[in-house]
Amino acid sequence: MNIGIVSLFPEMFRSISDYGVIGRATSQKIVNLEFLNPRDFADDKHKTVDDKPFGGGPGMLMKVEPLEKACAAARDKLLLMSGLSSRTKVRTIYVSPQGKRFTQEKACELAGCENLVFIAGRYEGLDERLIEMVVDEELSLGDYVLSGGELPVMVMIDTIARLLPDVLGNDDSKLKESFQAGLLEGAQYTRPREIEGYGTKVPAVLLGGDHEQKRLWELRAGLIRTYQRRPDLLAARDFTKEERNLLAGYFSKHPHELDS
Numbered sequence: 001m002n003i004g005i006v007s008l009f010p011e012m013f014r015s016i017s018d019y020g021v022i023g024r025a026t027s028q029k030i031v032n033l034e035f036l037n038p039r040d041f042a043d044d045k046h047k048t049v050d051d052k053p054f055g056g057g058p059g060m061l062m063k064v065e066p067l068e069k070a071c072a073a074a075r076d077k078l079l080l081m082s083g084l085s086s087r088t089k090v091r092t093i094y095v096s097p098q099g100k101r102f103t104q105e106k107a108c109e110l111a112g113c114e115n116l117v118f119i120a121g122r123y124e125g126l127d128e129r130l131i132e133m134v135v136d137e138e139l140s141l142g143d144y145v146l147s148g149g150e151l152p153v154m155v156m157i158d159t160i161a162r163l164l165p166d167v168l169g170n171d172d173s174k175l176k177e178s179f180q181a182g183l184l185e186g187a188q189y190t191r192p193r194e195i196e197g198y199g200t201k202v203p204a205v206l207l208g209g210d211h212e213q214k215r216l217w218e219l220r221a222g223l224i225r226t227y228q229r230r231p232d233l234l235a236a237r238d239f240t241k242e243e244r245n246l247l248a249g250y251f252s253k254h255p256h257e258l259d260s
Contacts, residue, residue: 001113001164002032002081003157004074004090006067007120008049010035012150022158025167033157034077038062041069050123059124064133067126071117071134078115092117092136094126095152097145099138102156106139110156111163118156120149182237184230186221220246228257 005013016022017033025031039047043065050060075090082088091113100106110116119126119135131138141152161167189202205217223246226233239247251258 001030001111001161002034002078002115004034004036004071004078004115004117005120005153005157006036006038006070006074006117007150007153008037008039008122009120009148009150010037013154016154016158021167022161025161025164028166030164030167031157031161032081034074034081036070036074036077038066038070041066041073053124057124061124062121062126062130064127064130067119067130068134071119074117075115078117082114084115090115090117092119092134093156094119094121094131094135094138095140095149095156096121096125096138097140097143099140102139102141102152102159104159107156107159108163110160116160118149118153120153122148181222182233183222184226184233186218186225216242216246219243220250223247224250 007013013033013035017026022031026033038049042048042063048063049066050062053059053061071092075092076086078090079086079088091110093110093116095118126135139152139156141155146152189206193202193207203217205213208214219242223234223243227247
């Protein structure tokens with residue numbers, strides 16, 4: 001996957017490009033990150049990329065011309081790397097508190113794209129004409145405002161890239177992660193089996209070799225944790241018969257939780 005990042009602070013992305021899972025993915029060329037700084041495309045001696053908004057108001061807006069040129073250069077770079085025609089469409093995403101909520105489902109969708117361009121805004125945002133002309137989709141991490149788009153872009157790249165083949169050491173592990181199947185992941189344990197002073201013991205089913213019983217325990221644990229912590233995720237869920245039976249068995253032993 002090739003990802004173009006339009007940002008005034010490309011050095012911030014070293015935290016993912018040089019470290020951890022995504023760092024390995026970039027070193028192995030599974031993910032290629034290309035950085036374009038709008039200041040490099042400003043045509044005045046001061047490399048101006050922002051200006052006052054028409055109509056007044058606090059703050060500054062990012063100018064159209066440097067950003068548009070940076071986005072175009074990003075698209076050209078990615079298409080050249082992919083060996084695709086210069087007329088090929090490249091999906092361009094602007095991270096914004098006004099965008100749709102970024103979810104695991106959206107990450108899976110974007111993981112299927114060969115080329116992506118992310119715009120990390122700054123100041124009070126972008127001139128609306130650039131959004132209309134260049135941006136295909138606006139995405140948001142949540143209902144809060146950050147100082148810039150770099151952190152949300154890093155989160156989205158990390159979430160998307162780990163879904164690609166061979167990025168994780170064990171590709172099966174991503175299938176069990178929270179939200180991947182619409183559920184939170186249940187409790188997990190490692191050695192030692194018992195720790196003095198801690199009442200919780202490792203469930204016996206996790207210590208045996210019965211893989212079917214282990215699967216059922218993990219599914220039940222995920223359903224219960226999701227019900228307790230994120231019931232909104234279950235509101236529109238189309239439960240399987242197996243899931244309904246597991247929940248019914250749990251609530252028959254813990255009826256008080258149905259009233260909470």
